[in-house]
Amino acid sequence: MAGSNGKQKTARDMVLSLALIGIAALVVYFLAIPHDDHAPDLKRVDYRVELLTARRAASYPVAAPEGLPSTWKATSVRFEGENGDRWHLGFQTPDSQYVQIEQSTQKPADFIDQASQGASATKQTETIGGRTWTRYSGGRYDALVLNGTRGSTTVVAGTAPFAELTKMAAALKMQ
Numbered sequence: 001m002a003g004s005n006g007k008q009k010t011a012r013d014m015v016l017s018l019a020l021i022g023i024a025a026l027v028v029y030f031l032a033i034p035h036d037d038h039a040p041d042l043k044r045v046d047y048r049v050e051l052l053t054a055r056r057a058a059s060y061p062v063a064a065p066e067g068l069p070s071t072w073k074a075t076s077v078r079f080e081g082e083n084g085d086r087w088h089l090g091f092q093t094p095d096s097q098y099v100q101i102e103q104s105t106q107k108p109a110d111f112i113d114q115a116s117q118g119a120s121a122t123k124q125t126e127t128i129g130g131r132t133w134t135r136y137s138g139g140r141y142d143a144l145v146l147n148g149t150r151g152s153t154t155v156v157a158g159t160a161p162f163a164e165l166t167k168m169a170a171a172l173k174m175q
Helices: 002-031 048-057 108-115 162-171
Strands: 063-065 073-080 086-092 098-104 120-128 131-137 142-146 153-158 172-174
Touching: 048 073, 063 086, 063 098, 098 108, 098 162, 108 142, 108 153, 120 142, 120 162, 131 162, 142 162, 153 162, 153 172, 162 172
Parallel strands: none
Antiparallel strands: 063 172, 073 086, 086 098, 098 153, 120 131, 131 142, 142 153
């Protein structure tokens, strides 16, 4: 029976080792790995230079908001002159939703489909800031499309509800 004591000691050591490894893994999981389920805080961007560039280069009046509260955070901006004079300006709303302004000289149907991520036109129109907008409803984005502009298409779209899209459309100044 002298040999059985060594086997018991080896099995006990293995169980203790596994327990220590399990405890170490739990400590690493809870202390070293972040578990924040909130979306990361997006960095605010200054879009003034890109806006001036777009307004000089584009063949249409470029839209940008004026008078929005500071709780609306600009998060993305770009102007692509070689791609249908495409203007993009994205914002995070106070409720952490997304709203974007998109303009382009591309073919309207294709551009609206891209900018609204496949939203479909409804029969509802709204007069916002003296301009008529058509509502588009979709799975990912809802949108407002400005009616009656020649040479370009303006879309306000995003994950935000129509009330927030309307606020953005009302704040737009075209120059």
